[in-house]
Amino acid sequence: MTATKGLEGIVATTSSISSIIDGVLTYRGINIDELAEHATFEETAYLLWYGKLPNAAELKGLMDELSASAAVPAEVLEQIKLYPKGTNSMAALRTAVSSLALYDESANDMSAEANLRKAIKLQAQLPTIVAAFARIREGKEPIAPKAGATIAYNFLYMLTGQEPEEVAVKALDQALVLHADHELNASTFAARVTVATLSDIYSGVTSAIGALKGPLHGGANEAVMVMLDEIGSVDNVEPYINDKLNNKVKIMGFGHRVYKNGDPRAKHLQHMSRELGKLTGNMELYNMSVKIEELVTGQKGLKPNVDFYSASVYTTLKISRDLFTPIFAISRVSGWTAHILEQYENNRLIRPRAEYTGPSDSPFIPLEQR
Numbered sequence: 508m509t510a511t512k513g514l515e516g517i518v519a520t521t522s523s524i525s526s527i528i529d530g531v532l533t534y535r536g537i538n539i540d541e542l543a544e545h546a547t548f549e550e551t552a553y554l555l556w557y558g559k560l561p562n563a564a565e566l567k568g569l570m571d572e573l574s575a576s577a578a579v580p581a582e583v584l585e586q587i588k589l590y591p592k593g594t595n596s597m598a599a600l601r602t603a604v605s606s607l608a609l610y611d612e613s614a615n616d617m618s619a620e621a622n623l624r625k626a627i628k629l630q631a632q633l634p635t636i637v638a639a640f641a642r643i644r645e646g647k648e649p650i651a652p653k654a655g656a657t658i659a660y661n662f663l664y665m666l667t668g669q670e671p672e673e674v675a676v677k678a679l680d681q682a683l684v685l686h687a688d689h690e691l692n693a694s695t696f697a698a699r700v701t702v703a704t705l706s707d708i709y710s711g712v713t714s715a716i717g718a719l720k721g722p723l724h725g726g727a728n729e730a731v732m733v734m735l736d737e738i739g740s741v742d743n744v745e746p747y748i749n750d751k752l753n754n755k756v757k758i759m760g761f762g763h764r765v766y767k768n769g770d771p772r773a774k775h776l777q778h779m780s781r782e783l784g785k786l787t788g789n790m791e792l793y794n795m796s797v798k799i800e801e802l803v804t805g806q807k808g809l810k811p812n813v814d815f816y817s818a819s820v821y822t823t824l825k826i827s828r829d830l831f832t833p834i835f836a837i838s839r840v841s842g843w844t845a846h847i848l849e850q851y852e853n854n855r856l857i858r859p860r861a862e863y864t865g866p867s868d869s870p871f872i873p874l875e876q877r
């Protein structure tokens with residue numbers, strides 16, 4: 508038995524949800540470029556769950572169900588108020604999502620209908636939780652979701668209590684489409700491993716949030732913004748990046764396990780970053796990001812991934828940097844739950860082997876002789 512480090516290149520499951528073939532990403536066979544241009548996030552989530560794009564009535568049905576499920580139990584909001592000051596936003600989300608299960612009487616109902624209902628409910632509730640956490644930690648009351656509004660609109664509205672600008676809603680909606688699913692990434696794999704024991708959907712999503720939190724995965728978008736803040740201006744980019752590369756420090760938002768010639772989602776986020784920069788009259792973050800890309804791609808051949816330009820996009824939308832990874836989760840919960848439903852449909856316990864590298868024939872030494 509020989510282990511493959513990081514399971515690189517190992518095909519661990521079949522799936523009909525999203526594919527990456529020759530660097531092209533599709534959701535249910537539809538190219539991500541088409542979806543990014545033409546689909547809303549709600550249409551995309553429908554596509555992931557049901558395997559086809561909704562017609563107008565089906566989309567309305569989903570929007571209604573999302574609206575009806577978006578409120579979070581009062582007990583969960585009360586618990587968020589008790590989280591220690593300075594709680595990490597992804598730790599808060601992980602804990603709150605886990606506690607949602609306590610207030611859902613159907614949490615352990617394993618019927619396909621109940622699990623689909625819970626998938627939609629989780630999708631509806633994650634934005635409410637993230638926005639509530641962001642307000643509560645500033646000493647403000649959470650704002651209830653607006654009935655009939657889209658997830659992108661509602662999230663921005665629940666953060667500030669103000670009507671969000673149309674351009675901001677559109678940008679966030681497109682970012683949500685781009686982050687919705689990505690084959691067998693680490694957090695989706697974590698979700699599938701968890702539910703393959705026939706554990707419940709809340710356990711699967713809680714595992715996934717824990718996996719997304721790390722900076723080698725979803726946490727990289729926040730780490731990119733930390734880097735941009737440290738660099739501060741275009742003039743500082745070159746010395747900063749050269750120093751990191753010379754010291755073999757990874758540049759966050761670059762590289763990918765699967766894409767070696769570039770992440771097809773990055774160009775959309777780069778475009779958005781440029782357009783938002785122009786609209787707000789502040790191109791500094793965009794210009795810094797382009798300079799970083801020139802240097803990292805030039806010197807290491809590494810291309811930006813989905814996390815790189817999302818940092819400047821979200822900052823231009825006035826979202827604080829520690830909410831970037833929770834926003835990723837707000838989108839990816841659609842993909843996680845689609846994969847969880849697919850796993851339940853054709854389940855087998857996921858239990859690989861390990862190549863043992865420890866000592867052999869070790870004697871047992873009694874306690875008094877150690």
Ligand SMILES: CC(=O)SCCNC(=O)CCNC(=O)[C@H](O)C(C)(C)COP(=O)(O)OP(=O)(O)OC[C@H]1O[C@@H](n2cnc3c(N)ncnc32)[C@H](O)[C@@H]1OP(=O)(O)O
Pocket residue numbers: 513722723724725727756757758759760761762763764765807809812813814
């Ligand atoms: C949504 C997402 O999850 S997208 C990924 C988000 N993560 C990041 O942006 C974090 C930065 N990037 C990385 O750490 C990596 O590129 C990963 C984890 C995404 C994928 O990498 P892996 O396939 O595991 O490659 P691995 O980490 O083994 O790197 C291979 C080589 O490239 C180098 N490398 C990879 N990424 C980077 C980077 N961002 N900056 C500098 N060097 C890098 C490594 O140092 C290593 O060099 P070496 O062979 O000289 O030791």
Ligand SMILES: O=C([O-])CC(=O)C(=O)O
Pocket residue numbers: 686688689691692693724764765812813
């Ligand atoms: O697929 C991966 O390894 C990481 C990624 O880009 C994602 O989850 O969107």
